[in-house]
Amino acid sequence: MQSDDIAWGVIGKGQCAYKAPSKTQMFCRNEFNLTGLCNRASCPLANSQYATVREENGVSYLYLKVVERSHFPKRLWEKMKLLKNMTAAVKLIGENLLHWSKFVRQKQD
Structure with a gap:
């Protein structure tokens, strides 16, 4: 959906309270996240x-x-x-x- 793409555009490139950076990749602390990784497919806010x-x-x-x-x-x-x-x-x-x-x-x- 178009609104999902807009949401991920803001979350993926900007600030998100659930992001937890590490040296190698970005993690997600959202309790509903499937994988624990901050990416478009597993983000409950952007789907x-x-x-x-x-x-x-x-x-x-x-x-x-x-x-x-x-x-x-x-x-x-x-x-x-x-x-x-x-x-x-x-x-x-x-x-x-x-x-x-x-x-x-x-x-x-």
Whole structure:
């Protein structure tokens, strides 16, 4: 999306509170970042459609960010509880990310 490109243009070249530089590369401290690296593909701020898996109090959740919720910042992320069975959890993630980018799908599996 064009707005995603504009957001990354500002974040990638300018200031971002989540950037953490090192001698060799730039890291990201955003809790929703997939890889921990500061780059266009794994930046949750510069992608309208984004997903990540997080653990809270021993329970895993799939967080989905969709463009349709962008006008409701408080409800921007949809939180889905994953089953403790790894096979069932991976199947649920695959079903929910069926038409998403290959980068996001591969990082979740």
